[in-house]
Amino acid sequence: MTAAVVAATHPRADVVGVDAMPEHIAHAREFCTRAAIRNVTLHQADFGSPDLVALPRFEYIVAHGVYTWVSAAARADVRAFIDRHLKPGGLVYVSYNAMPGWAADLPLQRVLLELAAAGRGDSNARFAAAAEAVERMTDAGALALVASPLARSGLAERRKRIAGAYFPHEFLPAAWQPLYVTDVRNDFAQIGLEPIASATIRDNFDTYTLKARWRDALATVEEPNLRELLRDFFRSTPFRRDVFGRDVRVLEDAERRARIFALSFQLARPRDQVEYCMPTVAGEVGFDTAAAQHIVASLAGGPRRLEDIGDARFPPADLLANAVALCAADDVRPVASQAVPVxxxxxxxxxxxxxxxxxxxxxxxxxxxxxxxxxxxxxxxxxxxxxxxxxxxxxxxxxxxxxxxxxxxxxx
Ligand SMILES: C[S@@+](CC[C@H](N)C(=O)[O-])C[C@H]1O[C@@H](n2cnc3c(N)ncnc32)[C@H](O)[C@@H]1O
Incomplete structure (x- = not known):
């Protein structure tokens, strides 16, 4: 679905999708045919397959929900693929289950795996039976499960909201193993990739995601990877969406600001549903300011560039800070300036x-x-x-x- 949407909204891009599972590739091909999306090529192949060697180099490589669901050997294949196929200046997005945020839920994953392995039927049926058994154990007060936020309520809540086929992929891969950010950064350093940012906009800002006391405790930690690891201990985040780059030019502040002002933004919800606050692990962050309201009002009629919604009442720094806050809250999204048919x-x-x-x-x-x-x-x-x-x-x-x-x- 990601490949299809990216291709449809970027008609000049060549999009390539790789997955080992024939059903996933067949499903994606059928969807792209129905939606008349022609700039996607889909390969049913293992990440380590020699068939992929002939692929060109890419500006962007995206691995969503893969890295901590596959074996160490498959992770090495993912890195070898990136090493071979990322252009200089290219960016890589890797999302993964992170430690220590997953720590309290590790026993839940293990018991689901063991119960499902002992069950009958296809993986959907085995997962459903395992999840129901876990719910009964949690209700009966099994201490290791009562200590797991996912077992206590998260799993049942997700099972109500998400289609069943998601769960075997999420919980039943035998090699499933959440990783610490330093492990992933060390892995990618081996192929010359540097950490750039989080694709979750709010996670890039300490003021949005760390309490003041946590920031004080981190004030003396200078080594960036160690600092990021300790940040994860304070936030206890279970999922990271990291962006890495190869030979990426770091922008000066002024150029970065100019590029953000030249970007278009779009509302992510109707204007009257914007709440001007976001709940984060650090608490509630409010930004109910005149500048934020001005941005939202200006976008109500459709996407516009930040530079085109300037107003003498608001210094550019104010507009920028409020646009970032709205994006961090996911009330507003940065989008492409040109519209394409969808x-x-x-x-x-x-x-x-x-x-x-x-x-x-x-x-x-x-x-x-x-x-x-x-x-x-x-x-x-x-x-x-x-x-x-x-x-x-x-x-x-x-x-x-x-x-x-x-x-x-x-x-x-
Ligand atoms: C959790 S799913 C994520 C799927 C997809 N990227 C998404 O975001 O919806 C992990 C995917 O990795 C694929 N996969 C696992 N090991 C692989 C390997 N060695 N080579 C290629 N694909 C693999 C599985 O078939 C599965 O579709």
Missing amino acids: ENLNRTLAADAAAFPYRVSPHGTAIRIAAAPAGASEAEAHASSEGWARFFDVHGMGVPASGHAADGRSRA
């Missing part, structure tokens, strides 16, 4: 909204939608989808399928 893609998604709960913007971002919550009154569902229907219309994202309201909480 009607086919949105029609294909809408035809199977249960499997593909997304609407794609002509400017290259996607908004997750969710079924109207059971028990919501008709008026509530209507009011909510009315706002979203208008939002999707204004943003060239089509009309949501009836009975579906955007899922403002998931902030996907």
